[in-house]
Amino acid sequence: MTARTGDHPGTLHAWFAASAGRHPDRVALEADGQALTYRELDEYSARVAAGVLRACPGPPRRVGLLAGRRPATYAGYLAIQRLGATVVPLNTAWPGARNASVARRAGLDLVLTDGTGGAHQLSVPLLDLADVAGDSAGGPLPSGEVGAPAYILFTSGSTGAPKGVPILHDNVVPYLAHVIDRYEVGPGSRLSQTFDLTFDVSVFDMFTAWGGGATLVVPSRDEILAPVRFVNDRHLTHWCSVPSVISFARRMRALRHGAMPGLRHSLFAGEPLTLQQAQAWQAAAPASRLENFYGPTELTITCSEFALDTDMGGWPSTANGTVPIGHIYPHLEHRVLDAAGLPTEEGELCVRGPQRFPGYLDPVDNAGRFWDLDGDRPADPAPGPSGSAVRSTGTVPARMWYRTGDRVRPAGPDGFLHLGRLDHQVKVDGYRVELGEIESALRDQPDVHDAVVLALPTAHGGTELHAVCTGEDPAPGTLLAALREQLPAYMVPAFLHVRSELPLNGNGKTDRTALAALLHDAPAVTPVKELR
Structure with a gap:
């Protein structure tokens, strides 16, 4: 399948709005003991968006979101998107100094909060979601800045400070077009939301569900610690988490044979999936198609996929005991290069295409992360001045290849096997x-x-x-x-x-x-x- 941006809604909010128009009375969200239909969640987000406009002296460009796992949080996320602004998730579990650093580096205009997570420590205007829940939606909403990132996530940085990764709507649209179709998401599907909003796979959870007209089911902290019970009690059809959840469930002796008969798709990302973990989960969900998918934040959530047969007898055997990361998505280009930027059998995976981000928020972070292979020799983009990034996305030409830092080698028909990192x-x-x-x-x-x-x-x-x-x-x-x-x-x-x-x-x-x-x-x- 080739994901073509022009065939699909052009923004994250447009994916949600299209489903809201087609399925207004279907449940879009279950969280914190509440269920909201697409119509209700759409109206809720419109009220929050109107509140944001009243709180900002001008059209907001970047809005932080610091709130827990409740409907207001998801309405806030959609509100920022419908305004055409960029959402910057913060984390209620992070120390206040960490959230303050991210808010400062992102140049936030406002932070939406539910009063948790030390919001008072931020030197940014705050808007309590509880204060706008019952407001009127008001008049027409602005369309926002053309080309603004959909979201910015901050990852750990080797220089001692978190670095911002802006992801454009043009990066996300081909991704959603691919995964919604591949995982057969539609009305009646019920998808888990195990990831915090500061983790990029949360965007998969939310907008794969909402783009397909499905229901997003948000677990409480206690439910996350009992994944099998959560799957069964909430009648999930699609599960997505890090593989370490499997190890935890095994230690709790929860993965009995056939324990999750209703699952149709089981997806794992974020860290290597071992064959032992996969076998334990597959035995507990025998009717589920289990898939390992891989990708750094810079390549928009995931960029490769490997589906295991429901018959374990056909599974690959790998030297390091992990499931292959599989094949790079067909709408992306990839190369395996050595330290000099030359083709090699085993080396660094480099990728370009519509899912590749435009460059780090601070252009200095671009140094060493890209190859330009279209000239006479590999070259690195000029990093640009430090500190110029508060209102910039450090754009790197689309022809350049993102260096993932991941070492891979071909695994025959199974695509690529991940061998580890080339750095620390x-x-x-x-x-x-x-x-x-x-x-x-x-x-x-x-x-x-x-x-x-x-x-x-x-x-x-x-x-x-x-x-x-x-x-x-x-x-x-x-x-x-x-x-x-x-x-x-x-x-x-x-x-x-x-x-x-x-x-x-x-x-x-x-x-x-x-x-x-x-x-x-x-x-x-x-x-x-x-x-x-």
Whole structure:
């Protein structure tokens, strides 16, 4: 299938509005014990949009959203979209300093909030969603800035600060056209919404459901911890989550054979899916088509897919025990390149096409992330001046290839096998984490001379962060407490070790491999669970 933008609604809100026009009385959203039809959710979002216009001195360009899992939050998301503004999700579980940093870097005009998550710490005008829930929708709404991003998400940055990833409507439209058709989403379908709005797969959850006229079913925090019960009690047809949910359900002994007979599609993204995890889930949902899909935020949610047969006897066997990431979407171009930008059998996956983002919010972050292969030799785009990005999206020419940083090799008819990262970026609970950002935060603490963070495997197949510090007798408890004030919980190391020195390799650089071996052989020090 080729996804053609011109054949489909041109914005995220237009996808929702088209379904609202066709299916006004079907349920669009179930959240926090409430069910809203497409008509009700459309009217709700119109009231919120009118409230945003009254609160802003001029047409809003970028609006933050800091709220929990309730109908008002989703009405707020749609309200920002219908105004033609850019939504910038914040996270109620993040430290206030993290949300404040994102708000500052994004140049927000306003933040929609439900009063949770430390909104008072933001130096941005606030609008409480409760204050506009019963307002009148008012008159016609503005169309917004042409070419404005649909949303901006902030990912962990290797330089010690989060970096903004703007995604255009033109990036999302071909994506939705592809996935709505592939996963047979339509009226009567019921899709899970397990991802926080700061996680890009949440856009898949929301707009695949709403673009197909289906129902988005939002779990409570307790329901997320009992996925099998949630699937059955809420009659889900489509499940989407990170693979670590499978490991958790297995530890709870919830994945009994045939435990989820009603599932039709089971989709996993955000981190490698192991064959063991896939087998356990498939046995519990035997009628479901299980699929691994892959993609960095910069390529608009996902860019490749691999569907496993319902008959496990036909599954591939891979050297690293993970499910292939499969084939790149047909409307995208891809190459596998070596460090010099030359074609190779095993190397870095590079992609371009309609889903490739226009460049980072701060153009400085573009350096080293693109190849220009149409000239005589590979080239990097000029980064542009730092700090010019508050009202810019750092546009990179469409001909340039985005360097994913992921090492792949062909897996025959199964597409590509993911072999790991080429840098110090890791996935923790599906979230992208730059180890350098944690190391930078540690080095900023008093008494710390140097810091290294390693991602080590756990006994249950997950990833655990271990920090190692040197310095003038740094106090591990104090350091970890400081990190919890600055970083999201998934970025705070599970263990912190203090050493007199770090092992070095022959070039005088920190030997991470030797350090990992030392930590493997020594008892872990200062687990976070003892400090909370």
